[in-house]
Amino acid sequence: xxxxxxxxxxxxxxxxxxxxxxxxxxxxxxxxxxxxxxxxxxxxxxxxxxxxxxxxxxxxxxxxxxxxxxxxxxxxxxxxxxxxxxxxxxxxxxxxxxxxxxxxxxxxxxxxxxxxxxxxxxxxxxxxxxxxxxxxxxxxxxxxxxxxxxxxxxxxxxxxxxxxxxxxxxxxxxxxxxxxxxxxxxxxxxxxxxxxxxxxxxxxxxxxxxxxxxxxxxxxxxxxxxxxxxxxxxxxxxxxxxxxxxxxxxxxxxxxxxxxxxxxxxxxxxxxxxxxxxxxxxxxxxxxxxxxxxxxxxxxxxxxxxxxxxxxxxxxxxxxxxxxxxxxxxxxxxxxxxxxxxxxxxxxxxxxxxxxxxxx
DNA sequence: CTTCAAAGCTAAGTTACGTCA
DNA sequence: TGTGACGTAACTTAGCTTTGA
Numbered sequence: 001x002x003x004x005x006x007x008x009x010x011x012x013x014x015x016x017x018x019x020x021x022x023x024x025x026x027x028x029x030x031x032x033x034x035x036x037x038x039x040x041x042x043x044x045x046x047x048x049x050x051x052x053x054x055x056x057x058x059x060x061x062x063x064x065x066x067x068x069x070x071x072x073x074x075x076x077x078x079x080x081x082x083x084x085x086x087x088x089x090x091x092x093x094x095x096x097x098x099x100x101x102x103x104x105x106x107x108x109x110x111x112x113x114x115x116x117x118x119x120x121x122x123x124x125x126x127x128x129x130x131x132x133x134x135x136x137x138x139x140x141x142x143x144x145x146x147x148x149x150x151x152x153x154x155x156x157x158x159x160x161x162x163x164x165x166x167x168x169x170x171x172x173x174x175x176x177x178x179x180x181x182x183x184x185x186x187x188x189x190x191x192x193x194x195x196x197x198x199x200x201x202x203x204x205x206x207x208x209x210x211x212x213x214x215x216x217x218x219x220x221x222x223x224x225x226x227x228x229x230x231x232x233x234x235x236x237x238x239x240x241x242x243x244x245x246x247x248x249x250x251x252x253x254x255x256x257x258x259x260x261x262x263x264x265x266x267x268x269x270x271x272x273x274x275x276x277x278x279x280x281x282x283x284x285x286x287x288x289x290x291x292x293x294x295x296x297x298x299x300x301x302x303x304x305x306x307x308x309x310x311x312x313x314x315x316x317x318x319x320x321x322x323x324x325x326x327x328x329x330x331x332x333x334x335x336x337x338x339x340x341x342x343x344x345x346x347x348x349x350x351x352x353x354x355x356x357x358x359x360x
Numbered sequence: 361c362t363t364c365a366a367a368g369c370t371a372a373g374t375t376a377c378g379t380c381a
Numbered sequence: 382t383g384t385g386a387c388g389t390a391a392c393t394t395a396g397c398t399t400t401g402a
Contacts, residue, residue, distance in 0.1 A: 195390070196378070214370085236391055239370075244389085246371085 197237070201227045205234070209241050 197205070208215075208223055215223065215238055217231075224231040 196388095197390085217368090233390080235369095237389095240389065240391085243371075243373095 197229075201229065205237050205241070209238065213242055213245070214238065 204227055205223070208219075212219065215234065220231045220234050220238075223229075224234045227234070
């Protein structure tokens, strides 16, 4: 079954404030085309196509992560839209894929204004960081005592495979097995050495990702030096991290859109049934059918909000307006166009404006 | 001012490795 | 011990932007 959702103007609208017209293929059998406007509620929490979110963000302002996040929240909150008239749908979840709690309280990134002591002291936060990677082996746990000494990489441990066990906490400066390929390995280029970043390294990268999901060369170098990694490793980690974030968000968006489709399908079905009932009333011999209220969609002329209201059916002399549901229904598909005019789905974000127009 | 090549960056897709059940 | 699933580091490719000649 194909469900065509046409919420407003099918013409791609000009992106505004980060919102863009989004065409999301839900799956092979259900395609949802959603004109996402600034205040259209049937939007994703991202406020933009997840496939474009990252690039949109960093290309527009690579270092304004926090600002964008705030804006997105503002855009989502307080929206009243056509879906909310009848469709109770939890807003899409904005994934927070970052660690819930800072693992490294000492976090002080080289580029941060708060450039305090960079003394790592991971031992004090080991418990907090433990939750990050439950799969770690005991050996890794032991090696996680790797301290973020933040020395220049390459200085710690000439032997990349050396593990320091049984050393006092203060003295333990362990380089994880192949935590950083030696320069020899790097230049030999025999086979790529797969390494697993230590818990502290991952946590620190996560924290830095939280501040900036992209890195400029300076940040990259600073992070690499702090974590005793190669800049290339930091770069790759950020690339993969962005990819993971996007993947997760896409999954969330997919689930949300799927639920929207299901809800709208039910709504469409209900409206069809209502339409049939109304037609049955019209053709009936009941002389009072005109006075029965019917649910229809009207638009507030002042704020252009669509509202579900009950109106009297016009007298028989008036041609019964063909319901929108019927107009837009396509054979083999269900289509719900809640907008008599494309622009009718442009709502204001303020609820207070939604007042019946004063009679002139 | 325009054109073009080089450099640098990213997303997207893929490969390969480490870990675990 | 072998194996498949899974997570992820590392790689490849293509597209875009910037920069300087």
